[in-house]
Amino acid sequence: MKLMINIGIPSKGRLKKDIIKVFSQNKLHLFSERGKRDLFAFVKKYKDIRIIYLHAREIIERLADGSLDIGFSGYDLLKESNVNIQKKINVIKKYNFGLADLVLAIPSQWIDVQTVADLEEIAFILKEKKNQRIRVATKYPNLTKEFLYSKGVTQFKLVYSLGATEAYPLSGSSEIISDITSTGETLRANNLRILIDGKIISSQACMIVAKKSVKKKNIKKFIKLFPKE
């Protein structure tokens, strides 16, 4: 009996559609037994493959704990995950979709702040004169913290956001934000501006494999079904 390959695909959004497209381009047709809401799917003619639809963040974690063998997710989410998780997985392919940058954005009216060095100075002034630390709202605390620290900004406080981060400065929940953006439109619409050197990381969709699974014969075979882009 062949071992089952468990593959994680994002359960919604543009990323899900684009990944399913990659499957069909490679003649792998997905079907679900219980309709559109079914969180499991199979691949026609491949009985040993099981597809599980999950949150893109969770795909990374499930790869690390071994419940998935292969997963499709964003490079940003992979780099945001903790080091112990990253040690257990490998990026196999990167795709030309899901392209977006994680950036640091400030209120547009802060015209005196153009670079992260300016921001560092503002953070320092806030700390010295008002005994406050600049608040940075983000869904990416690890990458943001690392980036700010590497650029000399040490006096800040992270505000963990679950969504609609762009609204935080206007609602008074934070002074600045870091968020993922592809066109910058949502940032501009919310009166935010990206710092000149405020790009934290460039992201794209990836195929990721659990290190534990990488040597399994049928996994290698499956990966070969997806030619290089």
Next chain:
Amino acid sequence: MKSKNLSEKILRSIKSKGFKYINLPSVIEANHIVQRSGESFREFIFSFVDQNGSELCLRPDLTIASSLRYLEKNLNSKEKIFYSGQAYRKSNNKKDSIIRDQVGFEIIGSKDEKNDDKEIIDTALKALSNLSYLKGTLKIGNVEIFNLLISKLDIPKRWKLRLLRHFWREEYFNDLLKRLETNSDVDPTIVEVDKKRYSKMLSEKQQTIIAGRSIQEILKRFDNKIKDPRKASRGKNVSKIIKEFLKINCPIDQAASQLNIFFKKNRISLIVEQNYFPTSLNKIQKLNVEFSTSFGRHLEYYTGMVFKIDIKSKFKNINIINGGRYDKLISNLGSKKKVPAVGAAININYK
């Protein structure tokens, strides 16, 4: 150090110099640490939340616990104290132990700074005399000299503050020097666009707050920045001076003369006397005594004299004692006034 006797001998020699033993709490409020060292320090502390929702942590070092004690007891007189115990800190290096045994001694709240610096070094040397070693180095630096040099350089104030703030972070400091050599912090194209917004903002209510900053504050800083550009050639020269300064490394008895030659050559109006340094002896016990301008960058909280003692014992180099002056630590932790403090810690975990 495996011998309990040796550890006791060290404690006795510190006590014999007039230091009083104190006990320190093992758990402190994490907020104190984060407030002082920023968010990234969280990675190194073992923290947890108590039943009231307050974030607490195991003491990451004993100096912070001792400074908090001084602050919380509302003390304002001179104290000569010593303590011994464990500090708990995570490390990126797997070989490092998370538990570090420390013996520390400090002089807090005294204004006799030069003599106190000397007394801390003398006490460290006395404690060291309990150990057997072949040879070693006592390296002395002084962050204050760097601060004075920066204050004399021909660069905008914001750059001086930047360099002072990041002296202790070597990699980032070098990035700053590279940037100082260009003029990349003012982009003329963006400034032109922002000038339009500037004019518009001038007509708005100046006290309006935008994400924690008033329009008045923003416009004032914008104005200062535009009026204060740097010529790239001037930045290059300043960077060269700083790099050259940080290379000065000599026997301690030549510290003042080497610095004065440097200041004269670069037309910097500073003179340092040899008695500014805690000693002029090039050899103490089995230690070579050296001065280094770049030494003292490893810890953010040092503000003046800083020193370390490395010894060679059984083919191994061991960093055995570290110390220095940290006059801003207690005020950073919440004291309204500046409290002078100098101290040292002995590493008793070496094998």
